[in-house]
Amino acid sequence: MAPPHGHGLDELILTVLSQSTNDRNRDVAFLRLRARFDSWEAVRDAPVEEIEEAIRPGGISKVKSVRIQAILDAIGDPLDLSWMKDAPVAESQRFLVALPGVGRKTAACVLLFAYGLRDVPVDTHVSRVGTRLGLFRPGAPFEELHDAMLDLTPRGQEHEFHINLLRHGRRTCHAQRPKCPECDLRRMCPWPASSRPTSS
Numbered sequence: 001m002a003p004p005h006g007h008g009l010d011e012l013i014l015t016v017l018s019q020s021t022n023d024r025n026r027d028v029a030f031l032r033l034r035a036r037f038d039s040w041e042a043v044r045d046a047p048v049e050e051i052e053e054a055i056r057p058g059g060i061s062k063v064k065s066v067r068i069q070a071i072l073d074a075i076g077d078p079l080d081l082s083w084m085k086d087a088p089v090a091e092s093q094r095f096l097v098a099l100p101g102v103g104r105k106t107a108a109c110v111l112l113f114a115y116g117l118r119d120v121p122v123d124t125h126v127s128r129v130g131t132r133l134g135l136f137r138p139g140a141p142f143e144e145l146h147d148a149m150l151d152l153t154p155r156g157q158e159h160e161f162h163i164n165l166l167r168h169g170r171r172t173c174h175a176q177r178p179k180c181p182e183c184d185l186r187r188m189c190p191w192p193a194s195s196r197p198t199s200s
């Protein structure tokens, strides 16, 4: 499991870039942005078209470029989130979700991956797998899912639990055709048997 890397602002922008694309295209967009501008202040102050051009491989670059600059503007000076390392998690969460277009999942990515703090991102895979396994109330909004996820995650296991559910969703518990016949969790999974594919 990768240790916290300590770069909250990088994680925040990376998470914005991850919307509606895959990890590879997200990373290409991020690296192009970092290569073209030597600081986040330079990204904030550049013409928006230059940001859009740099992050184009990540998709919906028009929307993301505007959002990135709005976030950097809203953070103000200094452009730095390292104070979160020593702040109460709830205070940092409040700060992050008040930024334009930032929700609980993005906030949790920053707090957990950058600083190793107690928060757990619930993305579409984690939400689907957790709901099928009966960990979440079906149809619960993402705010509730994050609170529930935190309640059931043992302290110190935040990163591992998130990654395990995410991988299970990507590799086995697919949205359309979950591989139930070969799933290790099949015996404990309450997802209605009538919905599950059966082995032939």
Ligand code: SF4
Binding pocket: 129, 132, 133, 172, 173, 174, 178, 179, 180, 183, 184, 185, 186, 189, 190, 191, 196
């Ligand atoms: S048994 Fe099927 S629905 Fe349940 S966790 Fe496994 S793959 Fe997902």
